[in-house]
Amino acid sequence: MKRIVVVGGSIAAVTAASWLRVRGFDGTVTLLSAETEQPYTRVPLSKSVLSGEATDASTALPPLDDSVVLRLGARAVSLDTRARRVILDSGEPVPYDGLVIATGARARRLSPRGMSGERVLRTLADCAALREDLRRARSVLVVGAGLLGMEIASTCRTLGLEVTVVDRDPPLRRVLGPVLAEMITSAAREYGVVLRTVPCGVRLVGSHTLEGVDADGDLLTADVIVSAVGDVPAVDWLTGSGLTLDRGVVTDSRGRVADGIVAAGDAAVVRGTCRRPHWTNAVEQARVAAAALLGEDVAGASLPSYFWTNQFGVEAKVAGEPAELGEPDRVDADGSSLLLRWSAGAAATVNHTMPVRKLRQLASAP
Template sequence: MRRIAVVGGSIAAVTAASWLRVRGFEGTVTLLSAETEQPYTRVPLSKTVLSGEATDASTALPPLDDSVDVRLGTRAVSLNTRARRIVIDNGEPVPYDGLVIATGGRARRLSPPGMAGEKVLRTLADCAALREDLARAHSVLVIGAGLLGMEIASTCRTLGLQVTVVDRDPPLRRVLGPVLAQVITDAAREHGVVLRTVPGGVRLVGSRTLEGVDADGDFLTADVIVSAVGDVPAVDWLTGSGLRLDRGVVTDSRGRVANDIVAAGDAAVVRGVGRRPHWTNAVEQARVAADALLGEDVAGVALPSYFWTNQFGVEVKVAGEPAGLGEPDMVDVDGSSMLLRWSAGAAATVNHTVPVRKLRQLASAT
């Protein structure tokens, strides 16, 4: 194996490229990123960068070794696995001996093609555009009460904007379960956010320009309307490649997709596990996938998944998947600080300091 191509500019892509060098790969490493910016982390976009507290430049990831050929503004459009060739948007073929698929995802939109006005937050460019719109606004309507939607709502409140959040389900319930979701929901209401649950879902109203939202018969509108309704794995370019696609590219526990092809991050769906679109998982999965590509005999990601959120003055850290587990078996409360554990395989903290590794060990303890 002399040439490895890494497709994507995500944290998983950058981690895989750097890890190949750490593990001693001396051949050519080429990273193809569709974005024109140097690779960056998306974690602070909905928080400090959107509020203006941090600059766009602060999101930049540490630069890759000069030996990695980074091609920005280069979108992969197709893959020929037999010829071991990627075709990019200018028609040029990029040959490879080994391939890492780490194209991440794109923001899911609710508006039909041709309708303007719906805002999303996925990329640095999205963040800059939304920040500019918020600077001229008095009110914001957020569609989607998951982690991203509620973080956007929290940031908008710090900017003094009127905020309404609407979702088919109660806020954060699908991600955090009832106990943790209630903690943040209470904090959101205390900060003046209007939360609306619309079991029938919402419909965007407008023809060429978004005018508002039909929420089970009620018309809602605001100066800025933001959709935070999940992402779509960026795997369209793999159509016709022969790789198995199922809401992402399907891998085994070590990220292997096919001979000399691995995948990691938001574009990857691990058999029996699914997608885990979290920063920590992308980093760990990328290292495992890079090792597998080099033939290293290492296990897949073994520890429970980990993610965190900070909104409305509440910091929540989660190991495992508490949603659907019901009430925790252990709750240790000290004022506004909480430590929770579910024996079925999850643990969490609220405004409580615990090392990440210890929290993950607590989640996996029997």
């Protein structure tokens, strides 16, 4: 194997490219990113970068090894697995011996094609556009009360804006479960956020321009309307390639997709499991997939998944999937600092310092 192509500019893509060198691959590594910016982390986009406290430049990931060929503005539009070529939007074929698929995901939108006015937050460009809108706004309506939606709401409140969040489910319940969700929801209300639960869902109102949101017959309006309703794996370019697609490109537990092809990050889903679009998951998948591409049988992460959020003065770190487990078996409290444990396989801290590895070990302990 002399040429490995990594498709994507995500943290998974950058990690895979770097890990190929760590594992001793000395052939050509080319990273193709559709974006024109240097690879960056998306984590602060909903927080310090959106508020203007941090600059766009602060999101840049550490530079890749000089031996990695980085091509920006190179969008993959199709894959020819027989000829082993990635086809770019310019029509240029990029040949490979080994391929890493790490194209991430794009923000899901609710508006039909041709309607303007709906904001989303996924890329640096999205963040810059939303930040500019917020500078001229007094009110914000966030559709979606998951982690991203509530983080955006929190940032908007720090900017002094009136904020309403609407979702068909109670805020954060699907991600954090009832106990953690209620803690953060209470903090959000104390911050002055209006939370609306609409069991039948919402509908965007407008023809060419978004005018508001129909919430069970009530028309909700605001100066800025942001949708934070999940993401869509960016795997359209793989249609017709012969690879198995099901809410992402399907891999085995080592990230292997087909002969000479692996995948990692938000674009990938391990066969028989749910896709987990978390930063830590993307990094760990990328390392395992890069090793697998080189023929190494490296096991995936043995510890539970991990993610975190900062919003409304609450810092929560979570190992495992508490949303599936109900009430915690144990809660240790010290003022506003909490440690929660679910014996079925999860643990979380709230405003409490604990090394990530220790938290994950606690979640998996019998």
